Amino acid sequence: MAREVPEREQQRLRLEGVGRRYGRRGCWVLSGVDLEVAPGALIRIEGANGTGKSTLLRLLAGLDAPTEGRIVGRPRTAYVPERFPAALPFTAADYLMHLGTVHGLSRPAAADAADEWLERFGAAEHARTPMSELSKGSSQKVAVAQALLAAPELLVLDEAWTGLDDPARGELERAVAERTAAGGAVVFVDHDPRRLAGRPDATYALVEGALSPRTRMDRGTGKEDAGADGPHVIVRAQGPAGAAPPDEVTELATLVEEVAGDAHRISVPQSRSDALLRALLGARPPWHVVSVEPRPEPVPDAASDPARGVVPRPRTPEPVETENS
Numbered sequence: 001m002a003r004e005v006p007e008r009e010q011q012r013l014r015l016e017g018v019g020r021r022y023g024r025r026g027c028w029v030l031s032g033v034d035l036e037v038a039p040g041a042l043i044r045i046e047g048a049n050g051t052g053k054s055t056l057l058r059l060l061a062g063l064d065a066p067t068e069g070r071i072v073g074r075p076r077t078a079y080v081p082e083r084f085p086a087a088l089p090f091t092a093a094d095y096l097m098h099l100g101t102v103h104g105l106s107r108p109a110a111a112d113a114a115d116e117w118l119e120r121f122g123a124a125e126h127a128r129t130p131m132s133e134l135s136k137g138s139s140q141k142v143a144v145a146q147a148l149l150a151a152p153e154l155l156v157l158d159e160a161w162t163g164l165d166d167p168a169r170g171e172l173e174r175a176v177a178e179r180t181a182a183g184g185a186v187v188f189v190d191h192d193p194r195r196l197a198g199r200p201d202a203t204y205a206l207v208e209g210a211l212s213p214r215t216r217m218d219r220g221t222g223k224e225d226a227g228a229d230g231p232h233v234i235v236r237a238q239g240p241a242g243a244a245p246p247d248e249v250t251e252l253a254t255l256v257e258e259v260a261g262d263a264h265r266i267s268v269p270q271s272r273s274d275a276l277l278r279a280l281l282g283a284r285p286p287w288h289v290v291s292v293e294p295r296p297e298p299v300p301d302a303a304s305d306p307a308r309g310v311v312p313r314p315r316t317p318e319p320v321e322t323e324n325s
């Protein structure tokens with residue numbers, strides 16, 4: 001059964017100014033990424049295709065090194081890759097037992113853990129099947145079992161639910177909840193926005209290599225993420241005739257309104273405004289940013305505070321002019 005992982009013994013993982021590019025002249029896939037993974041945290045990473053999610057997860061898992069910046073702390077880590085190398089010369093049970101010993105379990109403990117996780121994922125009947133003969137779904141069950149069997153302090157899941165049947169998907173969600181309850185951290189990427197909806201302690205979005213906290217409405221639960229009711233800014237922007245704002249912009253925004261002609265009024269939490277401006281200015285062709293100004297706070301209702309004869313108007317700060325305004 002899963003070992004308890006007391007918080008004080010665990011190493012906290014921290015990425016400081018991390019950048020990664022492939023090849024000396026390659027484009028930067030990630031740049032200036034700062035992230036701290038606290039014990040017990042459940043963290044979701046989002047981003048469009050090719051934005052560097054798997055690259056970031058490989059760095060978190062310790063399987064890749066940053067081109068610049070540094071990674072501090074290394075909890076005991078297990079990883080489910082996006083593509084699991086299935087054609088390995090072992091039976092499922094032997095492979096899991098081998099991995100269990102690599103993760104520090106004794107052989108009997110590794111054998112018990114292998115049996116337990118194959119059972120939990122509904123794959124006990126395949127324990128003696130050579131890995132190369134497993135179906136894609138059963139092979140994925142082995143992929144998640146190998147990551148869970150030694151109760152890692154940090155579990156990194158790259159689309160780990162893909163290919164699992166419904167009961168196994170539910171079991172993996174339970175396993176994630178058990179890990180975080182026991183003080184382990186879990187970082188995951190999943191294409192389904194409903195995956196573990198409402199449960200992450202933090203959600204981050206990768207946009208053009210930068211990682212920023214995501215605080216929009218959760219699409220799965222309709223609940224607001226932590227910072228969505230924090231300070232917002234209003235961005236007025238104008239695009240090419242008839243064009244809708246780029247997808248990244250609508251993803252980052254909490255409200256997008258077409259106001260006149262090709263102009264749009266976009267409300268975005270302050271924490272995401274840099275990413276949104278980058279998305280507008282980096283669009284092809286780029287959007288013209290007309291103004292950026294703080295969203296006025298709602299006016300308190302005088303009726304709800306009868307002691308106040310006069311309702312104070314919120315102070316509206318001066319608009320911030322941008323470079324291309």
Ligand SMILES: Nc1ncnc2c1ncn2[C@@H]1O[C@H](COP(=O)(O)OP(=O)(O)OP(=O)(O)O)[C@@H](O)[C@H]1O
Binds near residue numbers: 029047049051052054
């Ligand atoms: N080993 C590699 N060598 C060269 N380029 C790579 C390598 N791995 C990833 N890339 C490139 O880095 C970019 C980001 O890839 P990555 O797989 O991290 O993105 P992703 O967000 O996980 O994509 P997806 O959602 O499609 O899985 C892509 O342009 C990809 O081609």
